Amino acid sequence: xxxxxxxxxxIKAHAHPxxxxxxxxxxxxxxxxxxxxxxxxxxxxFPPHVTHRTSSVAGHVSVFIDPWHLQLGPGHxxxxxxxxxxxxxxxxxxxxxxxGDPDERARETVALLRRRDLLPRRxxxxxxxxxxxxxxxxxxxxxQVAAAVxxxxxxxxxxxxxxxxxxPAQWRMWRRLRAAILDLPAKPIALAAFDAGFADxxxxxxxxxxxxxxxxGDLARNFNATPHRRQDEGTFALTAAA
Numbered sequence: 616x617x618x619x620x621x622x623x624x625x626i627k628a629h630a631h632p633x634x635x636x637x638x639x640x641x642x643x644x645x646x647x648x649x650x651x652x653x654x655x656x657x658x659x660x661f662p663p664h665v666t667h668r669t670s671s672v673a674g675h676v677s678v679f680i681d682p683w684h685l686q687l688g689p690g691h692x693x694x695x696x697x698x699x700x701x702x703x704x705x706x707x708x709x710x711x712x713x714x715g716d717p718d719e720r721a722r723e724t725v726a727l728l729r730r731r732d733l734l735p736r737r738x739x740x741x742x743x744x745x746x747x748x749x750x751x752x753x754x755x756x757x758x759q760v761a762a763a764v765x766x767x768x769x770x771x772x773x774x775x776x777x778x779x780x781x782x783p784a785q786w787r788m789w790r791r792l793r794a795a796i797l798d799l800p801a802k803p804i805a806l807a808a809f810d811a812g813f814a815d816x817x818x819x820x821x822x823x824x825x826x827x828x829x830x831x832g833d834l835a836r837n838f839n840a841t842p843h844r845r846q847d848e849g850t851f852a853l854t855a856a857a
Contacts, residue, residue: 616678616793616796616797617678618676618679618796619837620676620837622672623674624671624674625669625670626829627829628666628667629666629825629827629828630664630667630825631679632681632781632786632789633680633681634661635660636705637659637675637676638675638702638706638709639657639673640675640710641673642672642673643657644656644658644669646670648661648665648667649666649667649692654694656702657698657701658702658705658706659694661694663682663690663781664690664692665694668828676710680721681748682780683740683745684721684745685721687734687735688779689780690735690780691735701731708720708723740778741774743774747763747764750763751783751786751787760783791812792811792826794811795807795810795811796827800838807831819831
């Protein structure tokens with residue numbers, strides 16, 4: 616999932632289970648992470664579960680990639696500042712929302728950052744974990760997901776936490792949030808919440824604020840203001856990479 620934020624947008628403090636690459640359209644990104652002093656850089660990568668907030672003068676793009684995709688793993692919970700050459704390369708990949716395949720852009724982004732030794736070593740991800748998490752948003756119970764990949768619920772729960780840093784329940788909520796975000800440009804917030812599996816609009820609002828630092832209303836306004844927007848799944852790069 617890639618979200619484009621307009622100039623001057625301040626993102627509230629939040630934390631989520633995915634990797635987050637934040638690149639300004641120009642200039643630098645300003646951020647705070649885990650109650651440490653305010654910092655600036657040409658770009659920044661937040662590993663999973665790092666509480667952070669960001670802002671930029673020129674606007675920025677925030678790219679989310681799941682830990683089991685591209686063998687990223689749970690990370691080390693320390694923000695990773697990017698130098699200008701690395702940020703420029705990533706910016707060229709993500710500046711326009713409707714150019715190229717988002718999965719391929721994610722692969723190129725991660726390959727670049729690995730070549731520069733900016734990411735931890737690859738983490739072996741059990742294919743059963745990836746398969747289970749891909750279906751977690753639509754399943755009602757963990758035992759259904761576990762049975763589909765021929766694991767016991769307890770073993771699946773342990774593997775997911777070990778390899779991604781979060782339990783299956785948190786991944787189910789994260790994937791439902793992404794589904795709701797994708798629907799926001801085309802549906803009323805209450806309907807997007809219902810279709811994604813939330814109890815009601817208030818439940819979606821609390822979840823979005825906690826996990827991405829924005830309300831659904833904020834996100835919908837951002838999407839409507841984004842140039843070159845297309846009405847399809849590629850619009851916000853909601854893919855396996857997200």
